[in-house]
Amino acid sequence: MSDRTYLIKGADLLGTGRTDLLLEDGRIAAVGKLGDAAQAAMIEADGLVALPGLVDLHTHLREPGREDAETISSGSAAAAAGGFTAVLAMANTQPVTDTAEAAERILDLGRAAALVDVQPIGAVTKSLAGEELAELGLMARSRANVRVFSDDGRCVHDARIMRRALEYVKAFGGVISQHAQEPQLAGGSACCHEGELSGRLGLPGWPGVAEEVIVARDVMLARHTGSRVHVAHVSTAGSVEVVRWAKSQGIAVTAEVTPHHLLLTTDLLSGYDPVFKVNPPLRPQEDVDALRAALADGTIDAVATDHAPHARHDKEHAFAEAAFGMLGLEQCLQVVTTTMVQTGRMTWADVAAALSTRPARIAGLAGHGRPLAVDEPANLVLIDPSATGTIDADASQSLSRNNPWHGRTLQGRVHSTFLRGRATLLDGEVQK
Numbered sequence: 001m002s003d004r005t006y007l008i009k010g011a012d013l014l015g016t017g018r019t020d021l022l023l024e025d026g027r028i029a030a031v032g033k034l035g036d037a038a039q040a041a042m043i044e045a046d047g048l049v050a051l052p053g054l055v056d057l058h059t060h061l062r063e064p065g066r067e068d069a070e071t072i073s074s075g076s077a078a079a080a081a082g083g084f085t086a087v088l089a090m091a092n093t094q095p096v097t098d099t100a101e102a103a104e105r106i107l108d109l110g111r112a113a114a115l116v117d118v119q120p121i122g123a124v125t126k127s128l129a130g131e132e133l134a135e136l137g138l139m140a141r142s143r144a145n146v147r148v149f150s151d152d153g154r155c156v157h158d159a160r161i162m163r164r165a166l167e168y169v170k171a172f173g174g175v176i177s178q179h180a181q182e183p184q185l186a187g188g189s190a191c192c193h194e195g196e197l198s199g200r201l202g203l204p205g206w207p208g209v210a211e212e213v214i215v216a217r218d219v220m221l222a223r224h225t226g227s228r229v230h231v232a233h234v235s236t237a238g239s240v241e242v243v244r245w246a247k248s249q250g251i252a253v254t255a256e257v258t259p260h261h262l263l264l265t266t267d268l269l270s271g272y273d274p275v276f277k278v279n280p281p282l283r284p285q286e287d288v289d290a291l292r293a294a295l296a297d298g299t300i301d302a303v304a305t306d307h308a309p310h311a312r313h314d315k316e317h318a319f320a321e322a323a324f325g326m327l328g329l330e331q332c333l334q335v336v337t338t339t340m341v342q343t344g345r346m347t348w349a350d351v352a353a354a355l356s357t358r359p360a361r362i363a364g365l366a367g368h369g370r371p372l373a374v375d376e377p378a379n380l381v382l383i384d385p386s387a388t389g390t391i392d393a394d395a396s397q398s399l400s401r402n403n404p405w406h407g408r409t410l411q412g413r414v415h416s417t418f419l420r421g422r423a424t425l426l427d428g429e430v431q432k
């Protein structure tokens with residue numbers, strides 16, 4: 001990783017106009033029309049848009065336990081390649097991140113990899129078993145300063161436990177990120193969206209309402225407790241309606257959508273390719289349209305990747321047996337550029353809000369999601385929005401290859417990423 005002074009010449013600042021930026025000692029030292037700085041490395045940013053470094057509320061890094069699929073180091077490299085300067089590492093590792101020590105270990109491994117700030121998410125319940133609260137207070141008071149808690153991969157389905165968790169985290173400004181899925185409606189061998197196609201393919205499906213009933217329950221629990229709930233990977237138009245209503249009532253709910261739910265639809269399952277198997281499942285176009293509209297109008301606060309690497313021996317099976325999940329870190333910004341910016345639904349300032357400012361605020365990360373202004377931490381990404389590229393799964397930084405974007409042409413190229421003034425990606429090359 002290069003640790004030096006950078007002069008970025010002529011970047012388009014959040015799409016509002018061209019300017020130069022001087023990065024020095026980890027901060028943005030100057031913004032405006034700047035003369036050459038002798039000791040600075042110059043980056044010609046003609047045609048590049050500068051955004052605050054991206055923050056991912058939902059990343060599976062797999063370490064400890066499944067280092068064959070991803071490590072904190074390889075996942076950090078994928079994050080830097082995607083323009084991220086902070087990622088929240090999900091708790092469903094082996095062992096589960098349900099203690100202060102486990103959370104601190106992830107923090108330390110992230111610092112050692114030093115490509116992105118890795119902020120651990122703590123489990124809501126011990127071993128993700130859904131039966132007993134994990135050490136929420138100890139994790140919050142630990143060096144890892146945990147503020148986001150989630151049993152992701154599983155729903156906190158017991159309403160009494162969800163209520164207690166919300167009450168508990170309120171004391172220290174924490175938030176529960178819920179994988180909304182009613183197990184009685186979505187359990188068993190279900191592996192895709194329930195609809196006409198699942199019937200035709202002979203795959204057991206689960207309906208959108210399995211998500212929606214939990215979102216509805218949880219916003220009422222958030223209202224009752226006065227605490228914050230965050231809905232992970234919202235995937236249906238019905239969930240959007242509930243979140244929109246809850247926000248109109250002043251309930252403290254936030255929500256995220258994944259890149260794959262913004263672009264891919266359930267029709268892709270007709271080839272039974274397990275790369276498209278994900279939880280929650282890909283949905284019909286009507287849901288995709290509702291998710292795009294909700295992201296554009298701010299009902300959905302953030303885009304989060306749900307980057308879910310899987311080793312070949314877990315993923316490359318008959319559809320019904322394959323693991324759930326797909327990669328997301330490296331192509332997230334391109335998918336958002338393709339679906340939201342190119343189509344005129346969002347400006348670059350909107351993208352900065354949805355991929356940096358709001359996720360940083362939801363997670364309580366003070367040094368991220370800041371404006372690109374003098375004296376702010378130099379966390380930023382440069383993207384070339386006019387470039388197009390065909391995605392090659394083998395070019396990934398991830399140790400896994402379950403990339404749903406393989407072979408697709410997406411708009412935009414992540415050019416460079418800076419973490420506190422250090423280049424972690426320079427002209428497309430990760431700086432390890």
Ligand code: DOR
Nearest residue numbers: 152153278279308324325
């Ligand atoms: O598809 C998914 N994969 N959804 C989840 O919620 C968990 C994730 C994983 O850990 O693989």
